[in-house]
Amino acid sequence: MSNIYIYSPASAVRDKAAFRRGVKRLKALGHEVEIDADALRAHMRFAGDDATRLAAIGRAAASGADVALISRGGYGLTRILPELPYKAITKAIEKGTRFVGLSDFTALQLALLAKTGATTWAGPALGEDFGTEAEPDEIMLACFGDLLDGSAEGSGWTLPLADAKAHATKPKRHVHEATLWGGNLSVLCSLVGTPYLPAVKGGVLFLEDVGEHPYRLERQLTQLLLAGVLDAQKAVLLGAFNRFKPVPGYDRGFSLKSVTDWLRSKTKTPIYTGLPFGHVPTKVLLPVGRTVDMVVEGRDALIFWGHEH
Amino acid sequence: MSNIYIYSPASAVRDKAAFRRGVKRLKALGHEVEIDADALRAHMRFAGDDATRLAAIGRAAASGADVALISRGGYGLTRILPELPYKAITKAIEKGTRFVGLSDFTALQLALLAKTGATTWAGPALGEDFGTEAEPDEIMLACFGDLLDGSAEGSGWTLPLADAKAHATKPKRHVHEATLWGGNLSVLCSLVGTPYLPAVKGGVLFLEDVGEHPYRLERQLTQLLLAGVLDAQKAVLLGAFNRFKPVPGYDRGFSLKSVTDWLRSKTKTPIYTGLPFGHVPTKVLLPVGRTVDMVVEGRDALIFWGHEH
Structure with missing residues (x-):
């Protein structure tokens, strides 16, 4: 083996x-x-x-x-x-x-x-x-x-119902030849402004994080928004954001969902959730830096990078 | 009044x-x-x-x-x-x-x-x-x-003993006409790469934060280091960094002090601690954006901006 x-x-x-x-x-x-x-x-x-x-x-x-x-x-x-x-x-x-x-x-x-x-x-x-x-x-x-074994060609997942609704006006979306990149949101944001953040235009950006309250996630996503990173992508994929502690009686409706809703109101780049990636057991493998195609149809999302070369 | x-x-x-x-x-x-x-x-x-x-x-x-x-x-x-x-x-x-x-x-x-x-x-x-x-x-x-009442002309404080030692080779340091700027480290870092971070060169940068573990502080200070922000300043002033939870048996000597020591090894910009500012009761008022002079002699540090105009 x-x-x-x-x-x-x-x-x-x-x-x-x-x-x-x-x-x-x-x-x-x-x-x-x-x-x-x-x-x-x-x-x-x-x-x-x-x-x-x-x-x-x-x-x-x-x-x-x-x-x-x-x-x-x-x-x-x-x-x-x-x-x-x-x-x-x-x-x-x-x-x-x-x-x-x-x-x-x-x-x-x-x-x-x-x-x-x-x-x-x-x-x-x-x-x-x-x-x-x-x-x-x-x-x-x-x-x-x-x-x-060299047979990894792509990863697919089912969009959460709320997400399929958010994109109901676009029955089929096809992203051609985009650079797939991303990873942990906190770590990625800590590279903004340094020579270590790749200047990817027209890419597919995926993000996940663990143990970060939604207000921190929103502040970081806002950094990417204000830095022009989100607008420059063809799609943003949100994976798992988990293991944070809500503050009952303080958040009062402020949540991952309100963060995503707000972000969608601020960028035309489509934001898809439910990517099986992050600090969760079920995770796909994603080639960071590879040129990929992406298809979203109804609740089905697929990233395809073809055979390894 | x-x-x-x-x-x-x-x-x-x-x-x-x-x-x-x-x-x-x-x-x-x-x-x-x-x-x-x-x-x-x-x-x-x-x-x-x-x-x-x-x-x-x-x-x-x-x-x-x-x-x-x-x-x-x-x-x-x-x-x-x-x-x-x-x-x-x-x-x-x-x-x-x-x-x-x-x-x-x-x-x-x-x-x-x-x-x-x-x-x-x-x-x-x-x-x-x-x-x-x-x-x-x-x-x-x-x-x-x-x-x-318009009589605010400057703020002084006593450097912690460890800090005076770190600068013992420089008995007197005088910074002339530098822009004073800074504030909360997390918030400042969330502006890096956006149009909302002022491009201050030759300034005096002050920082504080609350409820952030030293590893987060170090990651953020590293961002400022790798983005060239620290090297571009004449001095960096660290205020209070408090109300975080150390992780006993995990940090094992990793602390605010080790973060400061490491940072000092990575930039020639002098880093002074003990600034009475942050999420603590004793705080001075600091004019963000004002041109200031700064004098450090022994354990005495003074920022001076003169009369209000």
Whole structure:
């Protein structure tokens, strides 16, 4: 089967049981798993100091593995963006290594896209997705399997009913040849104004976040709106925004829905929700930086990027 | 004495007792207090919908008051930045109205500076500063009094010992004619990349925040670093960063101090801490957009802007 290299570019692994379960599961799926020497290192909140994590990323790029998979996200990549080994990662991708991850990993993915245009994969992390106490999600596993055997060609999902209504006037929408990009909203917003945000025009932008109250999400989406990022896209896809604490008696109707409604009133770019991606078990894999087509018809949405080349 | 206009440009006032205490205190200080008709309105989290708050800001500008003081911060200004009555506010400031506030109000202050160059005042809010159950802070009151009688010429503070050490090689530093600007770090970062962040070069940038874990603060400071904002300043002043929850057993030494140490290793711009400003009772008033001089000698720091003109 495939060779998978596990490394820790961001936060320290605290749930070592989940880490071990994840490795075991990948092996049970028939994969060879190589664990980076510093995958379980810890320095403050980080999986080793900056130099340690930069070296780990370099080893992942040099591994020759089919997949370089992050142990977890957390926090740690934005502060080492200027020192990332962009050339080595890009070379590894050209040779066939797929870099997979999410959340804080968005920083590396977008910086790489900005610097070299190379494609990485927004997808699972070892601990949270493969190391679950329950069985890993079947759709996530199927998408991961498709990536490994080269048969991943696209991802589809059913729009929530409210969303299908929001676009009822457009029975069929076809987006041609758009750059798919995005990831974690907080991390993406922290790159605005820096050289590490790719200047994607006419793209399809996907976003997710975890543990952020809707007022924070709205402030961040407003930043993208006022910076002209949303208007410059052909479509915006909202994935999961979860694990935040509403403030009863304070929000009084202010919610994810009111945020989405407000945003739709401020940009002509269509905003679709329900993308199965984010800090949830059911997640598809999405090629960040790849040219995609997108079709929305009724409640069916499909992103298609064709065969890997 | 002075005429003070109270209005609500952002979050709804929930603590009405504090609001009433604040009004009473201002009156007891001898001021005339005018309360905007919609100061206590509520719409979701906001003090009225967008149009209501925009109209309230317009009335504050038209009030002819000596001070237009926000009832509170919260959240609500970033999403109405494109519609703010910049000309009316600027005209009011030219006629002598000082706009005072903090936190979410940073959005209006920086957008106004970017659009028209007008000076506003980073300072207290009605509820949290004048409406306290205990007596309001004496330094805050003295600074507010100085602003009202036109004798506010500068603000000084004592650097924390650790900070004096960080700059021990520079026994005296004098910054000449720099634009003072800044405010709430989260709000300021949400303006990066938009037309509402003033492009200040060679300035003195002050920052504060509340309820943000150091890893979030570091990510935001990193954004300012990578966007070139920190390197472009002559000095960075850190005020209060408080009311966040450390994560015991997870942070393991990652703290405000480690964030400051790291930042100092990444920029040559001197970073001074201990500025008495933020979500704390003891706060000075700072003119956002004014040209200031700054002197640091030993543990004494002084910002001086001279007489009001």
